[in-house]
Amino acid sequence: MASFSGEFLKRPVVDTNGDLFGHLADIVIDTRSGQLVELLVDVSDDIDTSKLPWPMTDGLCRVPAQEVSQISGRIHLKR
Secondary structure, three states: OOOHHHHOOOOEEEOOOOOEEEEEEEEEEOOOOOOEEEEEEEEOOOOOHHHOOOOEEOOEEEEEHHHEEEEOOOEEEOO
16 A cells, blocks of 8 residues: 655755755655654765755765655755
């Protein structure tokens, strides 16, 4: 059975300049409220992950939901 989140997986994640940040690997949802908590992003190889403001876990960047400005064909970050 496909999930709603499955429609968004592997979508490009871009910064405010439209530059590719990575691709959506997974999402984290608060099971009590149903609210989106964070995106797990497979960051592009050319980005130095040690300089990111968000933590890395198991090779994925944990981007808080508050950092998302728009979700469409691409996921747009606020910075």
